[in-house]
Structure formats: structure tokens, C-alpha cells
Amino acid sequence: MTYTTHRPELHVTAEQGILNAPAGAIRDADLWHVFLQYQPTQGAPARWAHQALDVTNPYDWDVCDDVLAPEGTEIQVRAGSVVAVGDSGAAELFFTSVTRDGTEVHVASVPALSETVAELDDDALTLDSSVSRIGRVLGDHDGWHNFRSPCVLADGPGRWLMLAVTGDVEEPRLVILDSTDLRNWEVRGPMSFEGDPGVSGGHCMVSPRLLRLRDEIDGELWDVLLTTIEQEGGPDISGYLVGSLTGARFTVQTPFTRMDFGHDFTRPRNTNFIGTGTGEQHSDSALVFGLMNGVGRKDDPTGHRSLAEENWANCLSMPRLVTLQGGRLFQTPTPGLPDVIPGTTAARMFTAILDAGEGSVSIDVLDGSGEPAVTVTHHGDRVTLDRSMNAAHGGDPVASGPLAEADTDSLTVIVDGSTVEVFVDGGVAALASRVYFTDGCSGFTVHTEGGARVLRTMNLGPLPHDSTDLGDVRDAFDPDSVDR
Secondary structure (H helix, E strand, O other), X not given: OOOOOOOOOOOOEOOOEEEEEEEEEEEOOOEXXXXXXXXXXXXXXXXXEEEEEEOOOOOOXXXXXXXXXXXXXXXXXXXXXXXXXXXXXXXXXEEEEEEOXXXXXXXXXXXXXXXXXXXXXXXXXXXXXXXXXXEEEEOOEOOXXXXXXXXXXXXXXXXXXXXXXXXXXXXXXEEEEEEOOOOOOEEEEEOEEEOOOXXXXXXXXXXXXXXXXXXXXXXXXXXXXXXXXXXXXXXXXEEEEXXXXXXXXXXXXEEEEEOOXXXXXXXXXXXXXXXXXXXXXXXXXXXXXXXXXXXXXXXXXXXXXXXXXXXXXXXXXXXXXXXXXXXXXXEEEOXXXXXXXXXXXXXXXXXXXXXXXXXEEEEEEEEOOOOEEEEEEEOOOEEEEEOOXXXXXXXXXXXXXXXXOOOOEEEEEEEEOOEEEXXXXXXXXXXXXXXXXXXXXXXXXXXXXXXXXXXXXXXXXXXXXXXXXXXXOOXXXXXXXXXX
């Protein structure tokens, strides 16, 4: 049977309705929990869904009971963050409570995350009974108002830090707060920058996240600020700054740098960890998601073919393993993907090791009839993703991102339902775009120009029903067979 669904198999999507944003993520040795802000139906109030994954079975997400829904005078609950409390598996959900009067930061408690996956209800709107509301922890005070989008992380033994957004929607401000008990918060001050942040005045900086990573080159521990820039009349631009946070001042080492150059990546979220005693992430690497929707909160869900045909809209990007090297973030898919692809219904992955030289190498991603639905091209100094030849995306601009000089040129293209994600030169660049395929994706073709060479390839797809041999779907192409 021809596989025609738009819903990806390996990405996180809402069970039904419209996924608005990743709300938070936390992981221990065995389980990875991701929380989502979503609307069960168009126009319904936003709430939090929950999905979990056993890390021994990567990319196989299980839908759990919802954890938060509006109560009392709330009209919706929006994204926030999840932090571990000690090493026992307890966690707290910090979220944005929205009423007609404005926004506040509230918290809910989860005594044991393991209990949230133990007994599940068939009703998609059932709330997890183990999650209990604590209430407001941050409301209007001292001249600050409309606190929202909280990011909470450990700031040393017995100390916690919150990065939040305040003010009007059109003129948001970032503020830093402190706490010793996760209940009482004091404003440290508005976040300011020493050095050029690389963000011009007038741009709205929203959805901030803060993590700490050790640079593999200098061995130093740096603060990394993930944020999204909302552009007037344009797509969201998500990126990061690297530097040092002292008080409320961020001293910039690397100014704002775009994190993903595809059409559809916004509002990145990092993953906190259980078992460190503080709930903070490991310093050598981070696990990050983004929303695969290029315009974020300005999105019109009625324009999504997936909503009209399959009653869902939007998904998260694949989880990315992020490292810091020379002040720059490198992103790669989390381990295990090549082993998972053959067991899917329709997902595919193509990797080419190449020498672009003065030329270029293009990968056409084919639809069910063998026609290109999207083309990814490595030009040596830049990478492009073109979906404009696709009837569903006619007239779209070509996505393009710069490349740094690398020891080895490479392209990895991952197709899963209506998603395409690209990782270039060992993670120096990433591109995520939604692409609607006609009758699914049937494979790839490779073309070279200007003396570029393809040195080696790996092509993975679903295992044929009558085969158990991975060699049936894992091909090492002869470079001489590549189109030129």
C-alpha cells in the first residue's frame, strides 16, 4: 500500500489538534519526557500534553495523559520549563497562566515522573491525577508585569535562576530572577548585554532559554542563550548567543547566530536532566528541540494541509545533540537514528560524504512519482534547501545558510512524513523545513557540478516486508554512478 500520510513517525506531534510550542523537556537515565503546549481543536484553549520515550528505543514516542489544562479564570496555559527536584524523579512544571487580566508564572508538582507513564487513560483529554497544581509563584510586582515563558535552571547548590519575559507582547523585556526555594522569586534585573549582541533594536526577542556548555576547544564553561527573534511581517529567526552571565548582565563572546537555516524552525527548548542533584543539564552537551513552524505564534493553522486532511498541525524537530566548539554550536541528530529508520513505514535517510571543491553536490528528494519535491545543495561555502518546485510550496524562497571550512564535506537528509531535516559538515549547519510529498517519499538522486565528487553514501529506508536483511536498505553507492 502506498504510504500517503503527512504525519511523521519519528517526530513529536500532538495526538490531535494544533501543537503551539514545545513546553519543556526532562530526561533521566531511562526516560525522556517532553511536554507540549497544544490545542485539542482549533480555537480550544491551550493546555499541556505529555509524551515519553524509553531511551533504549529511540524516536518511539508514547502519548501519555495531559498534565495541565486551564482552571478557574484561566483561558489557557502556555509554555514554560520542567526542572528536577533532587534525584528521586520528582519534577516541577513552571508554566504561563493566562487570564483576561494578563499572564503570571505558576507551578505544578510531579512527585514521580515514572508514575506519569504507568497508567494511561484512553480519553485524549484526561489529566494525569499525579500532577498537582501549587499555584502562582510570580505575578505583577515592582513595576514588572505580565511575566511569562519561564526558563528555570539550577544556579549552584540551593540556588535557582529564572529567565522570563515581561511587558507587552509588542515590546517584550527579558528579566533574570533568583530563588532559594523555587517558590519565592526576586528580580535580579532586566537582562542587558555587554558587547554587541548582534540583535538590532526594535526586534522582539522572545522564548528565551539559558543553558551552560563547556567549549570543546578552550575547555571553558559558557552560558548559551537560546532565543527567537520575531520579525515584523517576516518569519521567526531562532538563534543563540554565547557569553557569561553575571548578575543580569550577559557579556557577549559570540553575538546572535542563527541556529537553523531552514523554512521551519523556531522556539528552541533545551532538556534538563534528573540525577545531577540539581536538575541542570550536562555541561559537555545539550539536547534541544524546536518547533517546525516558521512563523510561531503568528501561524494560521487553517493553512496546514495536515490539519484539513488528518486533524493535526505542527510538530517538533528531531531532538538534536548540541555541542559548543570554538564559540559555535554544532548540531547532530541524537544517536540511534540509522538503526531506527529500517523499522519505520516510510521514513528515509541519505548521507553523502563529498568533496565540493569549487563545484556543488545536490540531492533531489523524490515524491511517490519520482519527481523532485525538494532539492538540497552543498555549494562548498553554503547550503541551500529549495522546495519551490513542489506544488504545495510554489514560490517559496530558497532557504540558505553559510558553511565554515570543514575537514570533510557532508550532507545528511532525513525525511519523515511531511518533514525534511538536513545536517551539514558534521553539524556546523542545520536546516528544518516542512515539505508535503505527493504519495510519500520514494528516494533520492544525487547530482554533481563543477568537479565536485561524491566519495561515499549511505541510503536508508523502510525494510521491505519480505526481508530481514538491513543490506536491502543500506546501500553504498558507486560514485561513478552519480549523475554529473
